[in-house]
Amino acid sequence: MSTTNPVSSEIPVEKLFDPQAESFIECPHAAFAATRGTNPVAHHADLDEWIVTGKAEIEQVQRDHERFTSRYNLDGSYPFSPEAQAVLDGSLFFRVALYNVDPPEHTRFRTLIGEYFSPRTLRTLEPSIRRTARRLVEGFSAAGRADLLQEFAYPLPMTVICDIIGIPPEDRDQVKAWNNEWLALQVVPMPPEQQLHCANSVVAYEQYVLGLLRDRRREPADDLLTALVNAADEENPVCEDEDAVVALRVMIAAGHETTTNLIANTMSHLLGDRQLWESVIEDRGLVAAAVEEGLRFDSSVQGAPRVATEATTVGATDLPEGARMRVMFAAAGRDPEWVEDPDTFRLDRQGPPRHLGFGYGIHFCVGASLARLESRIALETLAEMLPRLRLEDGFEPRHLPGGFVFRGLAALPVVWS
Numbered sequence: 048m049s050t051t052n053p054v055s056s057e058i059p060v061e062k063l064f065d066p067q068a069e070s071f072i073e074c075p076h077a078a079f080a081a082t083r084g085t086n087p088v089a090h091h092a093d094l095d096e097w098i099v100t101g102k103a104e105i106e107q108v109q110r111d112h113e114r115f116t117s118r119y120n121l122d123g124s125y126p127f128s129p130e131a132q133a134v135l136d137g138s139l140f141f142r143v144a145l146y147n148v149d150p151p152e153h154t155r156f157r158t159l160i161g162e163y164f165s166p167r168t169l170r171t172l173e174p175s176i177r178r179t180a181r182r183l184v185e186g187f188s189a190a191g192r193a194d195l196l197q198e199f200a201y202p203l204p205m206t207v208i209c210d211i212i213g214i215p216p217e218d219r220d221q222v223k224a225w226n227n228e229w230l231a232l233q234v235v236p237m238p239p240e241q242q243l244h245c246a247n248s249v250v251a252y253e254q255y256v257l258g259l260l261r262d263r264r265r266e267p268a269d270d271l272l273t274a275l276v277n278a279a280d281e282e283n284p285v286c287e288d289e290d291a292v293v294a295l296r297v298m299i300a301a302g303h304e305t306t307t308n309l310i311a312n313t314m315s316h317l318l319g320d321r322q323l324w325e326s327v328i329e330d331r332g333l334v335a336a337a338v339e340e341g342l343r344f345d346s347s348v349q350g351a352p353r354v355a356t357e358a359t360t361v362g363a364t365d366l367p368e369g370a371r372m373r374v375m376f377a378a379a380g381r382d383p384e385w386v387e388d389p390d391t392f393r394l395d396r397q398g399p400p401r402h403l404g405f406g407y408g409i410h411f412c413v414g415a416s417l418a419r420l421e422s423r424i425a426l427e428t429l430a431e432m433l434p435r436l437r438l439e440d441g442f443e444p445r446h447l448p449g450g451f452v453f454r455g456l457a458a459l460p461v462v463w464s
């Protein structure tokens with residue numbers, strides 16, 4: 048299946064990369080294709096940002112975390128109203144997450160967190176992830192139709208990450224609402240009153256997580272909250288409670304939003320070409336290839352910001368000190384320099400994955416193994432329990448605005464008999 052509309056490279060970068068434009072929201076790959084070969088580090092004059100779409104250039108930036116810092120990744124892409132800014136200044140919104148700093152803090156923190164996402168831990172989690180996936184399908188299988196996004200692709204990773212962290216089940220809907228408001232502040236422009244509402248939600252969210260940390264200090268449990276409290280209470284602490292709040296907020300978002308969208312994006316491509324889905328039904332060994340192809344072809348994380356800490360050159364382009372950049376991992380996934388037939392979703396690609404769907408360098412996704420496991424379990428469970436699944440008649444994929452960061456469907460209506 049091909050989704051790239053050929054776009055003339057004559058179109059200005061500002062028009063190609065307009066995150067509010069329907070053309071970009073529905074098919075960012077057309078913009079990537081128009082710049083990648085001819086202008087892989089393109090200046091976007093309206094946003095004063097450099098959009099990096101060449102795989103070699105992306106790898107260069109990702110390899111050099113000192114010259115291209117991720118320290119400002121969570122600061123938001125659009126200016127805030129004075130009222131929202133005042134609320135956020137009094138919150139932890141601008142506190143640098145321990146993920147976005149340099150070694151040695153970054154290394155110590157990742158080592159602590161990495162334990163919770165290691166292959167050993169994942170082996171112990173797998174049976175309960177499978178149970179959750181089956182329970183979800185059993186919950187809607189009699190209906191003959193479902194929104195696969197809301198009823199399956201969302202609750203599966205959300206349940207798993209909340210269990211790992213230790214978020215009580217009865218609070219998860221509220222946490223999801225806060226999470227969405229925090230993310231929206233970062234990636235989409237909004238009117239001042241909505242900004243203020245979201246800023247107040249950020250404060251409420253932080254107070255809630257601080258409360259959970261206090262609870263664990265009184266009453267430890269076998270979860271990530273307790274590990275972070277212990278790390279904050281060490282003689283040479285890896286983090287403070289405020290760092291833990293910021294890190295947990297990142298992990299809750301990264302731990303479900305991304306995987307939800309990967310599962311839904313991948314299923315929409317598999318069901319969009321019946322032969323692909325039939326191949327998976329016949330040979331479950333193809334599930335891993337489908338997940339990797341989903342990450343390459345239609346990654347749920349499109350890119351990440353970086354800032355140049357000194358005047359420098361990326362590829363053949365000179366950048367000033369302080370240059371703000373958008374490193375588009377999704378563009379690398381379809382770079383014809385390394386992948387044959389890049390605009391087709393295929394299950395027969397050979398060799399280890401070379402896409403950048405989980406990033407590259409020291410900030411490579413901490414949850415990559417978990418995301419792969421959850422996505423594989425999701426596809427296997429659907430193939431086993433609902434092999435006759437198909438897209439609802441007339442389904443046209445519509446995507447939600449995700450700035451230069453996220454890519455996800457608004458809904459995935461499916462039916463089966």
Ligand code: HEM
Nearest residue numbers: 146301302305306309348351404405406410412413414418
């Ligand atoms: C399909 C699912 C996922 C995708 C596509 C994805 C993608 C990415 C990418 C591209 C990065 C690099 C960002 C950068 O370089 O600035 C990243 C980092 C990260 N991801 Fe994921 N992710 C996924 C799932 C998860 C899960 C399940 C977790 C669970 C905790 C997670 C936690 C993180 C964290 C904490 C970082 C920051 C790591 C660091 O800066 O050292 N992600 N992810």
